[in-house]
Amino acid sequence: MAKIGKTLKNLLAATARGELLLRMRADKYLAHIIYLFVLIAFTLFVNLKMDETMVRREHSRKVLEDTKIFHAQKTFELARYDRISKVQEMLERSGSKVTLPQKKAEKLK
Amino acid sequence: MAEKRTGIQEENTSRKTDRVGIILMVIHAFFLMAAIMLFARIVYIQLTFKPDPRMLSAVKTRSIKTTIEPERGTILAHDGRILATSIPMYQIYMDCTVQKKAFAEMRDKEKGKEKEAEWLSKAKGLSKGLSATFNDKSADEYYKSIEKGRKSGNQYMKIGRPVDHGQLLKLKELPLFNESGYRGGLIVKKIDTRKYPYDALARRVIGHVNNNSETNSTIGIEGNYDYTLHGKEGIEWKKLTDARQRIPEYDSTSVAVENGLDIRTTLDIDIQDITDRALRKRIKENSNIEGGCAIIMDVKTGAIRAMTNLMIDSNGEPREIYNYAIGRSGDPGSVFKLATLMTLIEDGYVKSLETKVPTNKGSWTYNKKTFTDEYLYKWPDTQISIIDAFKISSNNVFRQLACEHYEKDPDRFIRKLYEYKLAEEYDLDIKGLARPVVPGPGSPAWSGTALPSIAIGYTVNVTPLHIITLYNAVANKGKMMKPYFVESFEENGKVKKRFSPTILNGSICSKATADTLTRALNKVTESGTGSALRSARCKIAGKTGTAQIPFTTKGSNGKDKVVYKDANGNRQHQATFVGFFPADNPQYTAIIVFYSKLSRGNLYGAFGIPAFKTIVDEMYALNMIED
Structure with a gap:
C-alpha cells in the first residue's frame, strides 16, 4: 500500500511538472507514436475517399439503371415493329405494293 | 568587481530562466487543466449524460434498410426475340405547396x-x-x-x-x-409493368401479368413458371456519409437480390403470327363459329412452334380468351381413324391398304343397332379398299373392321390406344390440360356400341394436343415426342438449365406402318376429303375430321340431359384438319380445329383446310420449310 501510494504521488508530481512522458521514456517510442498517428490519419483519409468512391458508384449505378431502362424501352418498341402482320399493315397504309413473297427465295450455290 | 558583475549576470540569467520556466509552467498548467476537464467531461458523457432525442436522431448516422425488388425474367421466343419483358412506368405526382411557406415567411414581404x-x-x-x-x-x-x-x-x-x-x-x-x-414539387412513383411486344399473340401460352407482384396468375408460362421468373428480393442497408449521401453498408445482413431467370420458349413468333392471322381470317368468314385453335409442332423434337386459341368475344371479335388446344377435351371425330387403322395394321389384321371390304350399301347392323354411311351409300362399287375408305372418311368401314377383329377382345384395342398416350395427362409446361378419357370394357361409359363408336372417334374425349401428338409420331416414323414449350432457363444470355426433347413412346408403330399410314394420309389430300390442299406449295399428308359435340339441354321432364341435337334441331360441331408437311420429309405437324355455335348449320372438317393451306404456303414462301 505504501509503495502504491508513493508511486501515485510520483505520478502526480511528474504530471504536474510535465515530466510524465520523459519519466516513462516515451522518447524511445517517438517514431512509433508518429507512425501510429500517420497510420490513423491515413486510414481516416482512405475511409473518406472510399466513401466518396461509393457515392460516385451509387450515382453511376443510377445512371446505369436509367440506361438499362431506356434500352429495355427501345428494345420493346423495336420488337413491336418486328411482327409480320404489323409490317404488312404499315405497308398497306403507306400504299405500298410490297407483300409477302409468293414463292421461296432462290438460293445461289 | 568581476564577481559582483558575475553575480548580477548570474542573477539576470537566473531571472530569465525562471521567466521562461514560469511561462512554460503556466502553459503546461493550462493544458493540464484542460486535459483534466476533458477527461472529467468524457466520464460524465459516458456515464451520466442523456442527449435530447431529437438532437440525437438528427446527428446520429443511421443505416436504413431497403428491400430491392427483383427484376422479373424475360420470356423469349425460340430465336431470342422478346415475348414478355418488364419495363418500369412512372406515375407523376406534384406537391403543389413547395416553398409556399418559405416565401410567405420571408422577412422582405x-x-x-x-x-x-x-x-x-x-x-x-x-x-x-x-x-x-x-x-x-x-x-x-x-x-x-x-x-x-x-x-x-x-x-x-x-x-x-x-x-x-x-x-x-x-x-x-x-x-x-x-x-x-x-x-x-415533382414526385415520381415507379410502377413495375409487364409488357408484351406482340400484344395478345399466343396469350394463352405466354400468359399475362401486370407486374412482378402479381402472384395469382396461373395462365401460361407466366403463371406456371412464376417462381422462376419472379426472382428473390434483396436487402440492402444504406448509411449516411459525412457528406450526407447514402451509400451501401455491406454487412452480414445484406442479401444480394436475385433477378428472375429468363425463359427461352420453343415458340417461333413468325409462325405464331402466320397461324394467328390465318385462323382469325377463317373465323371471320363464318358467323357460325364460336372459336378455334391451331397448333404447329416440330416433328423431330415435339417443340410447339405455335399455338393459337381464338374465341369470339361479346363484341364479335376473335380473342385469346380460352385455351381450346389443351383445355377442350371432346370427341375428335374422323381424325381418330388413324389410331384405328394403325392398330389394325400393327396387329396384322390389315396387311395391305388395298384390301377390300364390302360396302353393304352404306348400311351395317351391329348389336341390334343399324349404322348408316352416306359416303358408302354413294360409292359406285359393292366393295371398297381400305385406303379409299380412309380417303373418303367412311365411318362404317372402320366400325366394321374394329368390331370384326376386336369384338372378342376389346381390351386389346383399348390398350393400344393407351400406348398411343391418348389417355395420358402429360406433364405440360403450362397448366390447364384437360383430362382425356378413353373408356375401357367395364367402365361406366362402355356399352354394346362403344367399340364401333370409339373406332370412328366418338365416346373418347381427347384434346387437339393429343391428336397432333399422335399424328406427329406417325410423321416421326413411330417415335412419339412429348409436346413442350420451354427450351431453357437463362441468365444474362447464359443457359442455366436446358430442357431436352422427351420421348413419350419410342415406337408406337413400326416404320413400315408409319409409311403405310403416310400413304393413306397422302391419299386424303390428293383425292379425298382434303383434296383442296393439292395446290399447296408443298405436299401435305393429313386427315379431316368432323364431330358433333354433345351438349347439355333441358329434357321434356325439365331435367338436364346430354344430347347431340336439341328439340329445335340445333347442333354443335367440331371441324378438324390435322396433317404434317412436307409429306415426304416431314418437318412440321399441324392441327386446326374450329368449333361451331349451337345452331342448325353444319361445319365440316374441310372448313379448316383454307387456313391450313395459308399457313403452309406462307411458311414455305418465308423459307421456314427446307426443301
Whole structure:
C-alpha cells in the first residue's frame, strides 16, 4: 500500500511538472507514436475517399439503371415493329405494293 | 568587481530562466487543466449524460434498410426475340405547396411575393408542357388545378397517366420539374409493368401479368413458371456519409437480390403470327363459329412452334380468351381413324391398304343397332379398299373392321390406344390440360356400341394436343415426342438449365406402318376429303375430321340431359384438319380445329383446310420449310 501510494504521488508530481512522458521514456517510442498517428490519419483519409468512391458508384449505378431502362424501352418498341402482320399493315397504309413473297427465295450455290 | 558583475549576470540569467520556466509552467498548467476537464467531461458523457432525442436522431448516422425488388425474367421466343419483358412506368405526382411557406415567411414581404409570382409563372410553363404531353387537359386547366392545389395545400396531386422512361425524361425538362423535388414539387412513383411486344399473340401460352407482384396468375408460362421468373428480393442497408449521401453498408445482413431467370420458349413468333392471322381470317368468314385453335409442332423434337386459341368475344371479335388446344377435351371425330387403322395394321389384321371390304350399301347392323354411311351409300362399287375408305372418311368401314377383329377382345384395342398416350395427362409446361378419357370394357361409359363408336372417334374425349401428338409420331416414323414449350432457363444470355426433347413412346408403330399410314394420309389430300390442299406449295399428308359435340339441354321432364341435337334441331360441331408437311420429309405437324355455335348449320372438317393451306404456303414462301 505504501509503495502504491508513493508511486501515485510520483505520478502526480511528474504530471504536474510535465515530466510524465520523459519519466516513462516515451522518447524511445517517438517514431512509433508518429507512425501510429500517420497510420490513423491515413486510414481516416482512405475511409473518406472510399466513401466518396461509393457515392460516385451509387450515382453511376443510377445512371446505369436509367440506361438499362431506356434500352429495355427501345428494345420493346423495336420488337413491336418486328411482327409480320404489323409490317404488312404499315405497308398497306403507306400504299405500298410490297407483300409477302409468293414463292421461296432462290438460293445461289 | 568581476564577481559582483558575475553575480548580477548570474542573477539576470537566473531571472530569465525562471521567466521562461514560469511561462512554460503556466502553459503546461493550462493544458493540464484542460486535459483534466476533458477527461472529467468524457466520464460524465459516458456515464451520466442523456442527449435530447431529437438532437440525437438528427446527428446520429443511421443505416436504413431497403428491400430491392427483383427484376422479373424475360420470356423469349425460340430465336431470342422478346415475348414478355418488364419495363418500369412512372406515375407523376406534384406537391403543389413547395416553398409556399418559405416565401410567405420571408422577412422582405415584397421579395416573398415576387418569388411566389415567379413560382406561379413557372407553373404556367409547366402546365403547357403537361398539356402537350398528356393531351387530356388544356394548359389552363392544368394551371388552375396546380393553383387550387397550392391554395388548398395538396401535397400529392396526381398528374396525367403513367409514362415511360423517355417521357419521364422529357417531363423532367419542364419548368419546376427541372428543379429539385423540394423546389419544384415533382414526385415520381415507379410502377413495375409487364409488357408484351406482340400484344395478345399466343396469350394463352405466354400468359399475362401486370407486374412482378402479381402472384395469382396461373395462365401460361407466366403463371406456371412464376417462381422462376419472379426472382428473390434483396436487402440492402444504406448509411449516411459525412457528406450526407447514402451509400451501401455491406454487412452480414445484406442479401444480394436475385433477378428472375429468363425463359427461352420453343415458340417461333413468325409462325405464331402466320397461324394467328390465318385462323382469325377463317373465323371471320363464318358467323357460325364460336372459336378455334391451331397448333404447329416440330416433328423431330415435339417443340410447339405455335399455338393459337381464338374465341369470339361479346363484341364479335376473335380473342385469346380460352385455351381450346389443351383445355377442350371432346370427341375428335374422323381424325381418330388413324389410331384405328394403325392398330389394325400393327396387329396384322390389315396387311395391305388395298384390301377390300364390302360396302353393304352404306348400311351395317351391329348389336341390334343399324349404322348408316352416306359416303358408302354413294360409292359406285359393292366393295371398297381400305385406303379409299380412309380417303373418303367412311365411318362404317372402320366400325366394321374394329368390331370384326376386336369384338372378342376389346381390351386389346383399348390398350393400344393407351400406348398411343391418348389417355395420358402429360406433364405440360403450362397448366390447364384437360383430362382425356378413353373408356375401357367395364367402365361406366362402355356399352354394346362403344367399340364401333370409339373406332370412328366418338365416346373418347381427347384434346387437339393429343391428336397432333399422335399424328406427329406417325410423321416421326413411330417415335412419339412429348409436346413442350420451354427450351431453357437463362441468365444474362447464359443457359442455366436446358430442357431436352422427351420421348413419350419410342415406337408406337413400326416404320413400315408409319409409311403405310403416310400413304393413306397422302391419299386424303390428293383425292379425298382434303383434296383442296393439292395446290399447296408443298405436299401435305393429313386427315379431316368432323364431330358433333354433345351438349347439355333441358329434357321434356325439365331435367338436364346430354344430347347431340336439341328439340329445335340445333347442333354443335367440331371441324378438324390435322396433317404434317412436307409429306415426304416431314418437318412440321399441324392441327386446326374450329368449333361451331349451337345452331342448325353444319361445319365440316374441310372448313379448316383454307387456313391450313395459308399457313403452309406462307411458311414455305418465308423459307421456314427446307426443301
